[in-house]
Amino acid sequence: MHVSLQSQLVLYPLTIRQDKKHYIVEESLSGDFFEMPKVCIDAIHLINKGDSLELIEQELKSQYPEEEVDLVVFANQLMELGLIKEIDGEMIQVTKNNQSPNGFLWLSPRIGRFIFNKVTTKLFMAIMLINIMLVFLNPQLLPTYQDVFLFEAMTFNILTFMGVSLILIMIHEFGHILAVRSYGLPAKLEVGHRLFFVVFQTDLSPAWKLSPKRRNMLYAAGICCDQLMILIAFSIKLSFPEGNEILTGIVGVAILDICIKTIYQCCFYMKTDIYYLCENITGCYNLMENGKEYLSKWIPFIKQDSTTETFEEEAKFVRMYGLFYMCGVLFTVGLFIIYFIPQALYAYSQTLPELLHPVGNPYFWDAVVFLGQSLIMVSLLLYSWNKSNTSRTY
Incomplete structure (x- = not known):
């Protein structure tokens, strides 16, 4: 028209x-x-x-x-x-579908305010400092890659790691949900992806109804829960150094998983919680989209997003983030090629021949479970990519 x-x-x-x-x-x-x-x-x-x-x-x-x-x-x-x-x-004929979150309304805002308030905010900061001090005084608390191998059977190791990781992810995301509900706003938990990695994520779009200061806690709530969980794990490991092997082994897996997730959060060239905190603190919203827009002038395969605009006072931050984004993506792709692909090829080369064993052989079922887990992860990644492309063309 x-x-x-x-x-x-x-x-x-x-x-x-x-x-x-x-x-x-x-x-x-x-x-x-x-x-x-x-x-x-x-x-x-x-x-x-x-x-x-x-x-x-x-x-x-x-x-x-x-x-x-x-x-x-x-x-x-x-x-x-x-x-x-x-x-x-x-x-004007426009079809409007409200895709705003409308879940977890059954969860009382009082529970959220009990967990996340002015007092507990300071407490979570203290917990983070205590964790740093504990690692400094007790370097043995730091995880190693061997921590994931609790059992001789790879199936049990995979299932244990997946189970512990899933529980910790749910605690992390439930932190976001409780923080959102503390302001009486709805939330939604969904499956997403960051480059090649499948993630669970909480839709925090209702946070835009709040002031920037209040939004900070919504973005940091998951990390706060991670710090609380790793403090509990550190305490168990220090209290029972010679305790039950299974218990201390599971605690070691939890520490390894949280440390990996903490490193991942710092890779805020992807849209991690720290990325959103960075956006909120600087006031430069759509930082990734504008950074990609800036890079697209020189790199043709990066898609432009015409719905975003870089304001004059944001240009400096966008240029810095654009370069950081490109270096981060190259680092991740390089890590994927150099580390993850050879590791996966080795794992499959060792696992696939085990399918030739008789059905009653435990190594056969070890291979079946391993391949089943791989199929689930690939399916979730494809689902997330498809959902992302569908929403982009809407």
């Missing part, structure tokens, strides 16, 4: 909140959030008064002489975002 300076627009109901540098605009029908500068917010207010785009453009040019004001371009952007309801009295 054609938009001109004489056009008058009717927008869908929008909720506007001031953020660190700009404003967060929420479209309640779709549950989408957008970041916009003040000039755009003023334009929206004038549109809602019923003024023509020509009058609005004249007024904004007088208010913002240093800004490049083009209301026709802005109106087309609003149309792409699905925020325009009518143009010159003619309805």
Whole structure:
């Protein structure tokens, strides 16, 4: 539909909140959030008064002489975002599916506030410092790769590691859910991916309803739970150095798993919890998307995202992150090629011949379980990739 300076627009109901540098605009029908500068917010207010785009453009040019004001371009952007309801009295046909989280409403906000509040925030910081001190005083607490091999049968080792890892992942994600519910907001747990890695993740999009300071705890809640769990594991290992081998072995697996996840969180060239904390603290939202947009000028295979915009004051952070992102991806791909692929080839070369054993042979079932676990991980990764591509084309 054609938009001109004489056009008058009717927008869908929008909720506007001031953020660190700009404003967060929420479209309640779709549950989408957008970041916009003040000039755009003023334009929206004038549109809602019923003024023509020509009058609005004249007024904004007088208010913002240093800004490049083009209301026709802005109106087309609003149309792409699905925020325009009518143009010159003619309805815009837009299908809006609200994909906002609506789960865990049964979980009382009181429970979330009991776990995450001003007092416990300081307590979690103290726990993190205690963990660092314990490792410094007791270097034997640091895990080794042998910790995962508790049993002679690889099947038992895999099942133990998967079971411990799954429990710790659920505790991590439940930390996010409790933090979200502490503000009475809904949450959703889903399967996602970071490059080649399958992950569970909590949809924290309702966090945009909160102030930046309050959002920090939502993003850090999972790491806080990890620190609490590793403190418990450290305490058990120090209290029972010669205790039950199975118990201390499982504790060792837990320590190894949390340490791996902590290192992973620091790789915030992927969208980890620390990435979102970095975004929130700097106020540079869409940091990854804008970083990829910056890199796409020189690297053609990186896809551009035309729905994001880099504001002038963010350009320095975006350039730095873009270079960090590229180095991180190259490092991960290199690690995958040099370490994970040879490791996988070795594991399969040792496992596949075991399928030739009779069905009653334990080595046969050891191979079956190992291959079954591999199939589950590949299926989850393909599901996550497919879901990501589907949502991108919607």
